[in-house]
Every structure is written in C-alpha cells, then in structure tokens.
Amino acid sequence: MKARVYVMPKAGVLDPQGKAIGHALEGLGFGGVHDVRAGKVIELDLAEADPAQAKKIAEDMARKLLANTVIESFRVEIV
Amino acid sequence: MKAAIIVFPGTNRERDMRLALKRASGREPAMLFHREAALPKGLDLVVLPGGFSYGDYLRCGAMAAQSPIMRAVKDFAAAGGHVLGVCNGFQIMIEAGLLPGGLLRNATLRFLSMDCRLRVERAGTAFTAHWQQGDCFRAPMAHGDGNYFADDATLDRLEGEGLVTFRYVDEAGKATEAANRNGSARNIAGVLSPNLRVCGLMPHPEDLVDPLMGGEDGLPMFQSLAERLVAA
Numbered sequence: 001m002k003a004r005v006y007v008m009p010k011a012g013v014l015d016p017q018g019k020a021i022g023h024a025l026e027g028l029g030f031g032g033v034h035d036v037r038a039g040k041v042i043e044l045d046l047a048e049a050d051p052a053q054a055k056k057i058a059e060d061m062a063r064k065l066l067a068n069t070v071i072e073s074f075r076v077e078i079v
Numbered sequence: 080m081k082a083a084i085i086v087f088p089g090t091n092r093e094r095d096m097r098l099a100l101k102r103a104s105g106r107e108p109a110m111l112f113h114r115e116a117a118l119p120k121g122l123d124l125v126v127l128p129g130g131f132s133y134g135d136y137l138r139c140g141a142m143a144a145q146s147p148i149m150r151a152v153k154d155f156a157a158a159g160g161h162v163l164g165v166c167n168g169f170q171i172m173i174e175a176g177l178l179p180g181g182l183l184r185n186a187t188l189r190f191l192s193m194d195c196r197l198r199v200e201r202a203g204t205a206f207t208a209h210w211q212q213g214d215c216f217r218a219p220m221a222h223g224d225g226n227y228f229a230d231d232a233t234l235d236r237l238e239g240e241g242l243v244t245f246r247y248v249d250e251a252g253k254a255t256e257a258a259n260r261n262g263s264a265r266n267i268a269g270v271l272s273p274n275l276r277v278c279g280l281m282p283h284p285e286d287l288v289d290p291l292m293g294g295e296d297g298l299p300m301f302q303s304l305a306e307r308l309v310a311a
Contacts (some may be wrong), residue, residue, distance in 0.1 A: 012227060013181075013183065014186060016185070016262075018185060020188050060287070066137070070181040070228070071181035071183060
C-alpha cells in the first residue's frame with residue numbers, strides 16, 4: 001500500500017522559501033500570485049494492505065518524525 | 080566537571096567545544112559517537128555541538144534527534160542533568176522535544192556567517208553565572224535555519240518564567256529588528272528548560288574562548304559551567 005504524506009508550513013508560520021518563490025514568479029512575469037507556500041511530499045511504500053490501517057501508520061510516522069507539528073501540518077493520502 | 084560531547088555524522092566545531100570545556104574546567108571532555116546507547120556514569124554535562132548532522136535531511140536536527148544516544152540524553156535531562164546545545168545542537172534539542180518551539184529557515188533565506196551580539200536575559204544559571212543580567216557579548220554565528228519560532232502563548236510563558244537566555248541585540252544593547260538577522264521571534268537567540276538545566280542557543284560562544292581565536296567573549300559560559308558543576 002502506498003501512502004503520500006504532505007507536509008506544509010502551518011498557517012501563520014513564516015514561509016520564507018514560499019515568499020522567495022513568489023518573488024521569482026513575479027520576476028518571470030506571472031502576475032496575480034497572492035501567496036506561495038512551499039512544503040514537501042514524502043511517499044511511503046508500506047507492507048500494510050488495509051488502507052485505513054496504512055493511513056493510521058503513516059499518520060503516526062508523520063507525528064513522530066516526518067513533520068514537526070510545532071511548525072508544520074501534515075495530511076496523509078493513500079494511493 | 081565531567082562533560083561529554085556527542086558527535087553525529089556531519090557534526091562540526093566539536094573540537095572548539097572540547098577546547099572551550101577544557102580551557103574552563105581543566106578537564107578533557109569525552110567525545111561520544113551517536114551510536115552509543117548509554118552515557119558514561121557520573122557525567123555533569125552533555126553538549127550537543129554545531130554542524131549539519133545527517134546533512135540536515137528532512138529538517139535540521141530531525142535525524143540526530145532519533146539516534147540511539149539521544150534517548151540516553153533525554154533520560155539524562157529528565158533526571159536533572161545539564162545539557163547544552165549550540166547551533167545544530169539547539170536544533171536537535173528542539174526536534175527531540177527537550178526545548179519548546181521550532182527553528183525555521185532564516186527570514187532572509189541567507190546563510191548567516193558573521194558575528195552577532197547577545198544580551199544575557201537570564202543571569203545566574205549554570206550557563207550564565209559569570210555574566211551579569213543585561214551584559215552584552217559578541218558571538219559568532221553560522222546557520223541557515225536559526226529563526227526561532229513558537230506560538231504567542233509559548234513565547235509569553237518563556238518570557239514570563241524567565242526562560243529566555245539570550246537575545247540578539249545591536250551595539251547599544253537594544254533588541255532591534257536590524258540586530259535580529261535571522262528573524263527570530265522576539266529576538267530570541269537561546270532558551271532554557273523550566274529547571275534551568277537545559278540550554279540551547281544558535282550562536283557559538285565556544286568559538287571565542289581564547290585570545291588566539293580573536294577574543295574570549297564566550298568564555299564566561301564555560302567558566303560558569305565549570306564552577307557550578309564542580310560544586311554540584
């Protein structure tokens with residue numbers, strides 16, 4: 001079972017990387033970009049065959065290591 | 080003072096730290112590799128030095144925080160042991176949950192390698208006893224992710240309980256925005272645990288402990304530790 005973990009800077013936490021990307025887009029002539037937030041995606045190939053159980057395992061992994069929940073939020077998607 | 084420095088893959092300046100501890104206490108600290116599962120008996124101080132442990136993979140300090148030795152360091156801290164973390168060591172402490180908050184990418188996105196000025200916000204601890212409250216001193220810094228973050232309730236608690244150790248200040252000793260180059264919340268450069276025995280900070284006091292290094296501005300931290308932890 002494959003799981004995808006999306007890790008994003010929490011709302012309200014400064015994301016200088018996203019800001020810099022926004023500035024670069026502006027420099028390329030892309031207008032109308034209100035805000036850019038940059039996070040990461042982590043793909044897991046899990047032995048667990050049950051989707052609900054796999055999601056639980058991935059969420060546990062995210063809480064313990066993949067995301068720092070002080071500054072980041074995460075979302076798990078089973079694919 | 081019996082001290083140990085933890086060495087992770089990618090650690091650096093651990094030799095500067097050894098020099099600082101030796102110079103202040105007269106005793107050579109032990110160097111421990113991250114794979115060790117236990118700390119030597121009778122330690123007074125554990126130091127997590129700077130560097131780029133595990134290549135800063137995932138998040139700065141995130142991998143090191145999960146290494147076998149960190150379980151022992153957490154137990155040591157929980158039992159009332161003194162722990163100092165500098166730069167990447169501070170990031171590891173945060174990731175290990177030894178200190179609150181988070182360290183984000185510097186607000187300018189630039190790696191900062193320069194001297195900064197720090198103001199002592201909490202004198203009288205084992206880390207700051209050789210300074211007076213409000214003393215300012217020079218400290219080198221070298222980091223890309225030193226932008227201290229915590230929610231307002233946590234920041235209020237840290238300030239209310241006197242757990243902010245150091246703040247970034249200008250030449251006049253004022254905590255201005257310009258002096259706060261990495262964008263840290265409320266100019267915070269270092270924080271303490273509630274029992275005042277765990278201290279983490281981004282700048283490197285161990286890099287100014289000998290006239291040959293260009294100054295001894297950071298020496299009081301190690302003199303404080305040597306004096307306090309001998310008496311303990």
